[in-house]
Amino acid sequence: MPLFYKINTYGCQMNVHESEKLAGLLEKMGYVQCPEGEPADVIVFNTCCIRDTAERRALGNIGVTKAEKKRNPDLIIAVVGCMPQQDGVAETIIAKYPYVDIVLGTRSISELPAEINRVLVSRERKRKKSDKRYRAVNVGMPEKYLEIDEATPTVRTSYPNAWINIIYGCNNFCSYCIVPYVRGRELSRNMNDILDEIKRSVDAGYKEITLLGQNVNSYGNDLSDGTNFAKLLHETDKIEGKFRVRFMTSHPKDLTEEVMDEMAASSKICSNLHLPIQSGSDKVLRDMNRRYDREKYLSLIEGLRKRMPDIGITTDIMVGFPTETEKDFEDTIDIVERVRFSNAFTFIYSPRKGTPAARMEQIPYAIKQERISRLIKAQNRVTKELSDEYTGGIYEVLCEDIAPKFDGMACGRTDSGRLVTFDGGRDDIGKFFNVKITASKSASLFGHKEEK
Ligand code: 5AD
Ligand code: SF4
Numbered sequence: 001m002p003l004f005y006k007i008n009t010y011g012c013q014m015n016v017h018e019s020e021k022l023a024g025l026l027e028k029m030g031y032v033q034c035p036e037g038e039p040a041d042v043i044v045f046n047t048c049c050i051r052d053t054a055e056r057r058a059l060g061n062i063g064v065t066k067a068e069k070k071r072n073p074d075l076i077i078a079v080v081g082c083m084p085q086q087d088g089v090a091e092t093i094i095a096k097y098p099y100v101d102i103v104l105g106t107r108s109i110s111e112l113p114a115e116i117n118r119v120l121v122s123r124e125r126k127r128k129k130s131d132k133r134y135r136a137v138n139v140g141m142p143e144k145y146l147e148i149d150e151a152t153p154t155v156r157t158s159y160p161n162a163w164i165n166i167i168y169g170c171n172n173f174c175s176y177c178i179v180p181y182v183r184g185r186e187l188s189r190n191m192n193d194i195l196d197e198i199k200r201s202v203d204a205g206y207k208e209i210t211l212l213g214q215n216v217n218s219y220g221n222d223l224s225d226g227t228n229f230a231k232l233l234h235e236t237d238k239i240e241g242k243f244r245v246r247f248m249t250s251h252p253k254d255l256t257e258e259v260m261d262e263m264a265a266s267s268k269i270c271s272n273l274h275l276p277i278q279s280g281s282d283k284v285l286r287d288m289n290r291r292y293d294r295e296k297y298l299s300l301i302e303g304l305r306k307r308m309p310d311i312g313i314t315t316d317i318m319v320g321f322p323t324e325t326e327k328d329f330e331d332t333i334d335i336v337e338r339v340r341f342s343n344a345f346t347f348i349y350s351p352r353k354g355t356p357a358a359r360m361e362q363i364p365y366a367i368k369q370e371r372i373s374r375l376i377k378a379q380n381r382v383t384k385e386l387s388d389e390y391t392g393g394i395y396e397v398l399c400e401d402i403a404p405k406f407d408g409m410a411c412g413r414t415d416s417g418r419l420v421t422f423d424g425g426r427d428d429i430g431k432f433f434n435v436k437i438t439a440s441k442s443a444s445l446f447g448h449k450e451e452k
Contacts, residue, residue: 011048320368
């Protein structure tokens with residue numbers, strides 16, 4: 001009987017991808033992915049701490065494993081990633097969750113196999129009464145990042161999309177954000193390593209490459225070889241094969257004309273951009289330390305649409321930042337109506353310990369809730385209007401999956417990133433189709449395949 005592993009992932013795409021690498025490490029050790037309903041031998045929680053909700057969800061689920069460990073004392077429980085990297089949190093986990101064996105921060109997750117082996121050896125010795133229990137804690141912040149990138153096979157879980165990291169960490173210190181504290185300073189991967197990984201993924205049949213980084217536009221700043229994000233896009237576009245390229249996340253202060261030109265000139269890079277605005281108020285943007293204003297953001301949008309009239313632009317918006325007044329919030333609604341994002345991820349500001357904004361006077365939760373519901377309403381209106389514009393058109397769609405809610409239907413995305421549900425099945429996953437859009441419902445488009 002093989003030994004089973006289970007990985008529970010919270011948070012962003014970066015975490016989803018790092019869990020694919022953790023799976024690679026565990027499979028190299030001989031563990032097999034745990035079938036649904038079976039008990040696991042190793043459970044890994046790959047955590048997030050961007051908002052309070054993400055932390056509470058992970059802690060709740062870690063708590064549930066107490067009973068599992070009672071049933072199976074040989075079970076190994078590991079808590080890794082962003083949450084334990086925060087000041088004092090690793091110690092709290094060790095103290096409050098005695099059944100957790102391993103705690104690893106963002107820069108030591110590649111130590112998981114070595115730590116599992118140490119735990120197993122110490123359990124054996126303890127059985128022979130010659131040792132005390134070993135529990136691993138490593139939340140150091142070395143200058144290096146995961147050395148597993150080039151050496152470990154990734155167990156990809158998002159076919160036909162392959163996630164590929166290009167830069168780790170963040171130097172921006174937006175005043176609300178915990179990421180620079182838990183992921184450290186920016187570290188770019190070597191460009192040839194990235195291009196090799198893209199080529200390997202395309203050769204293996206992946207049809208969409210998503211380049212990942214907290215701020216992809218900073219790619220290369222820390223390398224002294226003159227590479228930058230625009231050059232990486234240029235080289236990526238030259239790789240042979242039929243595939244698409246997307247990337248996230250872009251910081252508006254670092255999005256250059258050169259990058260926009262590369263996007264427009266390339267045949268593989270999608271006309272799709274995730275460009276978090278966070279707020280439409282100049283004062284709040286200043287207090288957030290975002291280093292751009294409304295005017296700059298709007299001029300970027302203009303530059304993008306001039307080059308790529310059909311571009312789909314998505315964003316992140318936060319409401320309830322400490323200094324946000326009703327007037328500031330109205331500026332956010334105003335910019336949502338001006339820019340016309342195809343979609344917006346909306347968040348209620350959540351104070352994060354150790355960040356400057358958490359030390360400011362906070363605004364009542366009821367106000368935040370009221371603002372987010374107004375924001376969602378405004379964005380939904382825009383999304384619906386934009387969806388209607390697709391009706392009647394024919395778009396190339398990469399089939400990504402079977403449609404979760406509709407029998408006999410598949411789903412995929414247009415080049416601009418819009419989700420389309422159309423007639424299709426499992427065999428269509430990973431193939432491109434021309435789809436005629438016949439109907440739309442809020443953010444979703446519906447259509448059918450056109451004969452080529
Ligand atoms: N509270 C709420 N949302 C946050 N984000 C980052 N930090 C916080 C916070 N403290 C949001 C931002 C970012 C997205 C990934 O999460 O909008 O772009
Ligand atoms: Fe956080 Fe700002 Fe860095 Fe994004 S750019 S990860 S919001 S500090």
